[in-house]
Amino acid sequence: xxxxxxxxxxxxxxxxxxxxxxxxxxxxxxxxxxxxxxxxxxxxxxxxxxxxxxxxxxxxxxxxxxxxxxxxxxxxxxxxxxxxxxxxxxxxxxxxxxxxxxxxxxxxxxxxxxxxxxxxxxxxxxxxxxxxxxxxxxxxxxxxxxxxxxxxxxxxxxxxxxxxxxxxxxxxxxxxxxxxxxxxxxxxxxxxxxxxxxxxxxxxxxxxxxxxxxxxxxxxxxxxxxxxxxxxxxxxxxxxxxxxxxxxxxxxxxxxxxxxxxxxxxxxxxxxxxxxxxxxxxxxxxxxxxxxxxxxxxxxxxxxxxxxxxxxxxxxxxxxxxxxxxxxxxxxxxxxxxxxxxxxxxxxxxxxxxxxxxxxxxxxxxxxxxxxxxxxxxxxxxxxxxxxxxxxxxxxxxxxxxxxxxxxxxxxxxxxxxxxxxxxxxxxxxxxxxxxxxxxxxxxxxxxxxxxxxxxxxxxxxxxxxxxxxxxxxxxxxxxxxxxx
Amino acid sequence: xxxxxxxxxxxxxxxxxxxxxxxxxxxxxxxxxxxxxxxxxxxxxxxxxxxxxxxxxxxxxxxxxxxxxxxxxxxxxxxxxxxxxxxxxxxxxxxxxxxxxxxxxxxxxxxxxxxxxxxxxxxxxx
Numbered sequence: 001x002x003x004x005x006x007x008x009x010x011x012x013x014x015x016x017x018x019x020x021x022x023x024x025x026x027x028x029x030x031x032x033x034x035x036x037x038x039x040x041x042x043x044x045x046x047x048x049x050x051x052x053x054x055x056x057x058x059x060x061x062x063x064x065x066x067x068x069x070x071x072x073x074x075x076x077x078x079x080x081x082x083x084x085x086x087x088x089x090x091x092x093x094x095x096x097x098x099x100x101x102x103x104x105x106x107x108x109x110x111x112x113x114x115x116x117x118x119x120x121x122x123x124x125x126x127x128x129x130x131x132x133x134x135x136x137x138x139x140x141x142x143x144x145x146x147x148x149x150x151x152x153x154x155x156x157x158x159x160x161x162x163x164x165x166x167x168x169x170x171x172x173x174x175x176x177x178x179x180x181x182x183x184x185x186x187x188x189x190x191x192x193x194x195x196x197x198x199x200x201x202x203x204x205x206x207x208x209x210x211x212x213x214x215x216x217x218x219x220x221x222x223x224x225x226x227x228x229x230x231x232x233x234x235x236x237x238x239x240x241x242x243x244x245x246x247x248x249x250x251x252x253x254x255x256x257x258x259x260x261x262x263x264x265x266x267x268x269x270x271x272x273x274x275x276x277x278x279x280x281x282x283x284x285x286x287x288x289x290x291x292x293x294x295x296x297x298x299x300x301x302x303x304x305x306x307x308x309x310x311x312x313x314x315x316x317x318x319x320x321x322x323x324x325x326x327x328x329x330x331x332x333x334x335x336x337x338x339x340x341x342x343x344x345x346x347x348x349x350x351x352x353x354x355x356x357x358x359x360x361x362x363x364x365x366x367x368x369x370x371x372x373x374x375x376x377x378x379x380x381x382x383x384x385x386x387x388x389x390x391x392x393x394x395x396x397x398x399x400x401x402x403x404x405x406x407x408x409x410x411x412x413x414x415x416x417x418x419x420x421x422x423x424x425x426x427x428x429x430x431x432x433x434x435x436x437x438x439x440x441x442x443x444x445x446x447x448x449x450x451x452x453x454x455x456x457x458x459x460x461x462x463x464x465x466x467x468x469x470x471x472x473x474x475x476x477x478x479x480x481x482x483x484x485x
Numbered sequence: 486x487x488x489x490x491x492x493x494x495x496x497x498x499x500x501x502x503x504x505x506x507x508x509x510x511x512x513x514x515x516x517x518x519x520x521x522x523x524x525x526x527x528x529x530x531x532x533x534x535x536x537x538x539x540x541x542x543x544x545x546x547x548x549x550x551x552x553x554x555x556x557x558x559x560x561x562x563x564x565x566x567x568x569x570x571x572x573x574x575x576x577x578x579x580x581x582x583x584x585x586x587x588x589x590x591x592x593x594x595x596x597x598x599x600x601x602x603x604x605x606x607x608x609x610x611x
Contacts, residue, residue, distance in 0.1 A: 410545040413546055471521035472521050
């Protein structure tokens with residue numbers, strides 16, 4: 001593969017110029033900006049237009065995405081993003097609004113936020129939502145800051161947050177960010193929370209229990225009501241990490257399960273493109289008792305008019321500029337309204353069915369992590385394969401040769417040689433069968449021609465990279481040999 | 486006389502008088518895989534038995550390091566920070582992480598000796 005960066009392709013003085021001089025007078029940058037903000041010698045490369053087009057088009061063709069290949073990356077819900085979302089989010093009526101415009105000018109945008117909140121309240125049973133947080137982790141932090149404020153106002157002495165050992169890594173991180181000590185509860189053999197251990201750890205100083213349901217093993221926490229009872233008895237609140245909400249759409253609601261504060265990853269469950277850091281939207285929903293703590297402003301309605309309400313009694317304050325990633329909200333709204341209540345329920349059912357199908361077909365080759373049924377994702381342990389000489393990493397790399405994105409590896413941490421497969425609802429039976437066949441083939445290759453697996457991938461533009469060397473010798477920035485900045 | 490003790494979280498402590506050298510076991514380094522990053526406590530800081538004293542990161546995951554004993558950090562293995570592979574290569578020798586001065590001898594009794602730890606690992610592996 002050619003791997004020159006565009007800076008290395010430049011030639012002094014080379015350029016393409018189709019446009020002649022404009023007729024209107026233009027101001028130069030130094031007439032508009034103070035001198036101390038200007039730089040000279042930017043060291044930008046000079047290239048012809050065709051060279052630039054080829055450079056970036058070829059780079060884009062190296063993308064491995066859900067639009068090109070099966071992408072069963074567990075816990076990330078890399079579902080297909082319907083193109084109607086894009087068409088609607090690109091409408092000038094949305095792209096040309098500015099957050100500093102008076103609210104009378106942007107009634108449509110405010111109405112969309114208002115309606116989206118109503119829909120999410122209906123789906124989850126929560127009382128209100130904020131859309132400021134621009135990722136799931138930021139949503140968690142927002143939710144937990146509200147919980148902290150709830151306890152502060154009640155003058156509760158709370159020092160700890162309980163998190164199961166199968167939790168997303170962001171959960172303990174959020175708890176620490178809020179100044180709490182994280183108490184980790186071990187899971188039982190079957191992958192669910194150990195109620196006895198939980199009850200023992202729940203003293204009066206526990207501020208909250210953070211849970212994902214289905215949990216990260218893809219299992220439904222069937223004792224959720226008992227967990228809720230244990231928490232509420234000591235005035236601890238229950239926080240719902242909605243990363244795995246996909247299989248519950250239209251089936252059950254977080255409020256029914258006893259959750260007080262939740263976040264939904266709009267970019268996962270409600271289909272907006274994500275990965276490589278965004279853009280995301282962590283919509284944070286709260287019960288009636290928690291609504292006074294929401295970040296301001298919220299979109300409210302007075303008569304027929306939508307307005308930004310800054311009067312939130314015990315608001316934790318802003319968690320982000322303006323109203324979050326508005327373009328993600330448009331896509332989520334388009335997705336929700338085009339599917340409707342029945343459509344969303346079918347999303348959940350098909351997501352579970354697809355994962356169950358993969359599990360059933362592969363269970364004699366790869367060991368499922370639990371005897372309990374899987375929900376929208378299935379976690380396998382590749383211990384049997386490891387014993388024959390190939391690790392989960394190598395199996396994942398080999399899948400690339402079959403034209404499929406590897407599943408999540410080595411997570412959750414409590415499963416040895418974990419591969420976490422989340423097919424999502426939009427995949428056809430044929431695609432699932434191809435994946436199943438590839439996995440069975442790889443299992444066979446481990447016995448018959450293991451080198452094929454150990455040296456994979458063979459067909460990718462970049463072959464096996466030395467991840468250990470890369471992590472130990474960080475080199476994150478390309479520098480031109482003559483660059484001065 | 487020096488004794489080697491082990492914790493349930495797979496750290497070892499080589500104890501001589503009231504000084505303990507601490508690192509992670511061979512079993513721990515094998516489960517973690519290739520170590521790429523280590524974060525150790527500051528000199529003079531206090532560590533507590535069973536609580537976190539640092540962080541260790543492999544290509545698979547970031548994990549917490551738990552101190553097998555309570556005490557004050559008297560020395561850290563500075564060179565290890567630039568050579569995290571030593572934990573994989575020689576977990577009990579060049580892979581040591583910190584030395585602490587400890588006072589509570591009772592804590593020692595809660596740790597396992599080598600035979601007990603070997604038995605513990607055998608069970609853990611299943």
